Amino acid sequence: xxxxxxxxxxxxxxxxxxxxxxxxxxxxxxxxxxxxxxxxxxxxxxxxxxxxxxxxxxxxxxxxxxxxxxxxxxxxxxxxxxxxxxxxxxxxxxxxxxxxxxxxxxxxxxxxxxxxxxxxxxxxxxxxxxxxxxxxxxxxxxxxxxxxxxxxxxxxxxxxxxxxxxxxxxxxxxxxxxxxxxxxxxxxxxxxxxxxxxxxxxxxxxxxxxxxxxxxxxxxxxxxxxxxxxxxxxxxxxxxxxxxxxxxxxxxxxxxxxxxxxxxxxxxxxxxxxxxxxxxxxxxxxxxxxxxxxxxxxxxxxxxxxxxxxxxxxxxxxxxxxxxxxxxxxxxxxxxxxxxxxxxxxxxxxxxxxxxxxxxxxxxxxxxx
Amino acid sequence: xxxxxxxxxxxxxxxxxxxxxxxxxxxxxxxxxxxxxxxxxxxxxxxxxxxxxxxxxxxxxxxxxxxxxxxxxxxxxxxxxxxxxxxxxxxxxxxxxxxxxxxxxxxxxxxxxxxxxxxxxxxxxxxxxxxxxxxxxxxxxxxxxxxxxxxxxxxxxxxxxxxxxxxxxxxxxxxxxxxxxxxxxxxxxxxxxxxxxxxxxxxxxxxxxxxxxxxxxxxxxxxxxxxxxxxxxxxxxxxxxxxxx
Numbered sequence: 001x002x003x004x005x006x007x008x009x010x011x012x013x014x015x016x017x018x019x020x021x022x023x024x025x026x027x028x029x030x031x032x033x034x035x036x037x038x039x040x041x042x043x044x045x046x047x048x049x050x051x052x053x054x055x056x057x058x059x060x061x062x063x064x065x066x067x068x069x070x071x072x073x074x075x076x077x078x079x080x081x082x083x084x085x086x087x088x089x090x091x092x093x094x095x096x097x098x099x100x101x102x103x104x105x106x107x108x109x110x111x112x113x114x115x116x117x118x119x120x121x122x123x124x125x126x127x128x129x130x131x132x133x134x135x136x137x138x139x140x141x142x143x144x145x146x147x148x149x150x151x152x153x154x155x156x157x158x159x160x161x162x163x164x165x166x167x168x169x170x171x172x173x174x175x176x177x178x179x180x181x182x183x184x185x186x187x188x189x190x191x192x193x194x195x196x197x198x199x200x201x202x203x204x205x206x207x208x209x210x211x212x213x214x215x216x217x218x219x220x221x222x223x224x225x226x227x228x229x230x231x232x233x234x235x236x237x238x239x240x241x242x243x244x245x246x247x248x249x250x251x252x253x254x255x256x257x258x259x260x261x262x263x264x265x266x267x268x269x270x271x272x273x274x275x276x277x278x279x280x281x282x283x284x285x286x287x288x289x290x291x292x293x294x295x296x297x298x299x300x301x302x303x304x305x306x307x308x309x310x311x312x313x314x315x316x317x318x319x320x321x322x323x324x325x326x327x328x329x330x331x332x333x334x335x336x337x338x339x340x341x342x343x344x345x346x347x348x349x350x351x352x353x354x355x356x357x358x359x360x361x362x363x364x365x366x367x368x369x
Numbered sequence: 370x371x372x373x374x375x376x377x378x379x380x381x382x383x384x385x386x387x388x389x390x391x392x393x394x395x396x397x398x399x400x401x402x403x404x405x406x407x408x409x410x411x412x413x414x415x416x417x418x419x420x421x422x423x424x425x426x427x428x429x430x431x432x433x434x435x436x437x438x439x440x441x442x443x444x445x446x447x448x449x450x451x452x453x454x455x456x457x458x459x460x461x462x463x464x465x466x467x468x469x470x471x472x473x474x475x476x477x478x479x480x481x482x483x484x485x486x487x488x489x490x491x492x493x494x495x496x497x498x499x500x501x502x503x504x505x506x507x508x509x510x511x512x513x514x515x516x517x518x519x520x521x522x523x524x525x526x527x528x529x530x531x532x533x534x535x536x537x538x539x540x541x542x543x544x545x546x547x548x549x550x551x552x553x554x555x556x557x558x559x560x561x562x563x564x565x566x567x568x569x570x571x572x573x574x575x576x577x578x579x580x581x582x583x584x585x586x587x588x589x590x591x592x593x594x595x596x597x598x599x600x601x602x603x604x605x606x607x608x609x610x611x612x613x614x
Contacts, residue, residue, distance in 0.1 A: 013464040275460045278423060280449025280477040280525060363424035366456060367414055 007292035011300075018297060021265070024257040025301025025345055026308055029338050032251065033309025034316050036334040056206055057198040057213070060221040072193050076217070080196060085204035085212050090114035091193030093183035098155040099176060105140050106175040107154050109183020109194075116197050117177060124148045125163025131182045134159040137173035138166040154178060155186040251341060262294050262353035273357040274365035283358035290357045294350025295343055302342025306335055372399040372561030373434045373451065373529040375420065377586075380429030380439075382415055389415045391584035393429070397563060399528075402555045404572060405565040406589065407581035413565035416581070417531045420563065421454055422447045433529060449477055453522030453560075457534035459514040461506040467493060467517045468502040474525040492520040495557075496550060512543030519550060523558070530554070532564040541570070548574045 011018045059080075061070040072091070080089040093109035110117055112127045112135075120127065120135070125148035128135050134152050136144075141164045146152060150161045159178065167173055184190055200209040210222050266273065273286050281289075310330050375397040382390040389412040397403050405413050418424045420431060422444030431438040433451060441447055448454075453474075461470045471489040480488070493499045496516040506514055515535055522530055532551065536544035552574045555562050564571060572578060578589040 009469075010464045271460060272462050275456075275462065276473065276477070277445075278421070278448060278454050278460075279474040279521065280445060281473075282443075282445045282477070285477060361424070363418045366423070366460065367418070 007289055007296055011293060011296055017265070018300065021261045021297045022301035022304060024261050025298045025342060026304035028251065028253055028257060028345065029302045029305025029342055030308035030312050031253075032341055033306055033330065033334060033338045034312035036337065037309065037313035037330040056200040057209060058223045059196040059198060059213070059217075060194075060223065062219055062221045070194050070221075071189065072196055072220075074191055074193055077193070077196055079217075080198060080213070083212060083216055085201050085209050086198055087201045088115045088199040090116055090197055091180065092116070092195050092197055093180060093187050093189055094194045095155065095178075095183060095187060098186065099140070100153055101144050102140060102174075104174070105137075106171060107134075107183065108172070108175060108177045109180045109187070110177055111180050112177075114197075115199050120165040120167055120177075122163045122165050125161070127165075128162045128177065128179060131179045132159055133162040133179070135163050135165055135177040136161050137175050138164055139170065139174040140176060143174070152176065157182070157186070251345070257349070259349040259352055261297075262290065262350050263356065265293075266290060266353040266357045270357075270360055270365050274360050274362040277360065277362040278366060287354035287358040290354035291347065291350045294353070295346035298342045298346030298349070299339070301345075302339050305342065306338055309338065371528065371559050372401070372555075373397075374399050374432075375529065375561065375563070376430075376432040377420075378430040378432075380416075380419065380426050380431060382412075382419060382424075382426045382428075388584055390419075390426075390581075390586075393584075393586045395579055395586050395588070397561055399561055400555065400559050401577070402552060402562045402575045403564070404575040404578040405563055405581065406567070406578055407565075409567075411581040412584060413581055414533050416586070417454075417533050417563065417565055420529070421452045421531050449474060449525055451528055453525060453527030453530045455515070455518050455522045455530065455532035455535045457537040459506075459518040461514055461517055461521075463506055466503050466505055467498060467509065467520075470506070470517055471520045471524050473521060478525065488524065489520075492523050493517070495523070495554075496520045510543075511539050512546060515539065515543070515547055516550065519547070519554070523554065526558075528560060530560050530562045532562065532566075534566055535564065536566065536568055536571075544568055544570060 059072065059076075061072055074091055077089050077091050080086050090111060095107040095109065097103050098107055099105040112129065117127060117135075122135075123138060125135075134154065136146050136152060140146070141161075144152070146161050146164070148161055148163060151158050152161055153159070154176065165173075165177075184192070187194070198209070198213070200206065204212075213220065213222055273290075276286050276289075277283075313330065377396065378394050380390055380393040381388065393416070405416065407413050415424070419426050420433070420438065422438050422441055425441075426439050429439060433447075436447060436451065438444065438447060461467075462473070465473075468486070468489045471492055472485045475485045475488065490499060490502065493502050496519055498513060498516055498520070501509060501513060501517075506517070509517065519532075519535070522532075530551070535551075536547050539547065548571055551562055551564065554560060564575070579586050580589040
């Protein structure tokens with residue numbers, strides 16, 4: 001306790017050095033927070049995406065890295081409809097980047113009378129009735145100033161706006177629905193679908209439904225929750241993996257930074273540690289003091305890093321132009337993890353300097369003039 | 370607490386093949402105040418470090434109150450419980466107050482905070498610095514810093530005090546005050562004190578003197594040396610070349 005108090009006082013009395021050391025940690029933590037927030041946002045977006053039309057499950061081709069590359073045979077739909085516990089199943093084709101005036105918007109190819117479109121509330125007009133029509137989400141309509149009767153170009157096809165709907169899910173309200181057959185033609189997926197949305201019977205739980213379908217169709221990736229959702233979404237997969245890689249890199253860089261700063265501090269203060277050894281401090285006592293300073297500094301850095309990270313996440317998404325796909329999502333768990341990382345950085349980054357400080361030869365150091 | 374008996378037998382120490390101390394033997398009785406003289410680089414600091422357990426000798430024996438210091442693999446406890454160091458460059462920690470610096474050996478010994486505060490206050494009072502307890506070293510004069518360092522050396526209630534050029538950067542008045550303080554410490558605590566110094570004025574306060582020449586230590590009776598004139602009194606200063614032996 002005394003060592004901790006003295007470490008705190010020592011930091012307090014060297015404000016500039018403490019700040020600069022903490023800043024190194026803060027940059028590492030800020031990077032981690034920003035990446036976690038972006039990955040969390042991507043995950044949240046993918047979860048909403050899957051709630052299309054209130055379906056319980058989304059079925060994809062296993063190992064498909066991107067919803068648009070998932071390919072499922074249409075024959076599977078009838079097989080699913082015959083599966084116990086499945087109330088309804090309908091195929092979907094997803095087109096990403098094909099609405100040229102809003103590249104981030106998704107065009108959903110769906111049957112207009114399927115259960116996924118039943119819950120759309122139309123603010124203007126009605127659901128599409130043919131291949132030359134498109135139903136537009138309220139967000140996209142507002143963004144592009146579209147009204148019923150206007151024209152929207154999707155994959156170079158000029159389609160007439162039949163209605164403007166609201167669903168309450170940003171990805172769908174910011175997208176549009178076109179005829180399933182047209183979407184197949186545009187995607188080059190004749191006889192195939194990107195995904196199949198499944199609605200389970202009210203008496204069947206989600207886990208029971210997943211288990212039943214998994215046993216019967218082992219080649220499918222069944223997504224029913226937000227944790228597994230990013231595995232199928234291109235942004236989710238790439239961002240979560242990228243975030244993990246970058247977070248590890250940030251961790252390593254942060255750790256090396258803390259260690260480097262701590263080593264410099266130990267080198268600068270070698271006389272101090274030699275003196276402590278000379279007046280009877282043991283190696284572990286000296287190491288504990290160095291470690292305590294490292295952890296305290298890292299905690300200060302972590303607190304600063306949390307703030308920078310939250311701001312940085314917004315900036316990162318803005319700079320990458322990914323605001324339409326991903327809303328940074330900073331959770332208490334992200335902040336807690338970042339704080340934990342801060343402590344770990346202090347411990348890991350301080351270990352080698354602490355060992356060095358504890359092994360200094362007081363005879364050599366104190367004899368220096 | 371009585372001072373330590375120091376027995377050095379056939380001590381030899383070398384750095385990178387250079388023999389600094391060669392076959393040195395001497396002893397110091399409990400409670401003696403002994404001067405260690407010799408030119409710069411003669412091995413005074415090395416001898417004090419070996420006696421204090423900061424380094425291990427190449428050969429020979431050092432016994433302090435029966436403790437084989439030469440053979441101690443980890444001398445932490447010995448340094449904490451037996452020895453008190455005073456260095457030429459005081460080595461006070463700049464971020465700590467005078468009182469906190471004095472407490473450092475007690476922190477290592479896990480002395481409770483209240484007791485540490487009390488003892489540090491008493492020790493600073495003993496070196497006439499109780500009014501500067503909360504001062505940082507940067508606001509103290511050279512003489513005051515060295516007196517804090519002496520108080521710190523006493524904090525562990527050592528039986529053996531090793532002082533290495535403690536007045537090396539002080540003026541005559543401050544130097545005399547340090548010698549008087551060390552003599553008073555010996556009287557009050559009964560500690561054995563070995564002081565390495567160039568300053569001739571030290572000889573007026575010691576029981577005897579050991580001289581290092583060419584790596585060897587020889588007895589040099591204090592009475593054989595002409596005592597220097599008494600120093601002028603005044604405030605502590607830093608800028609005086611000491612009178613050398």
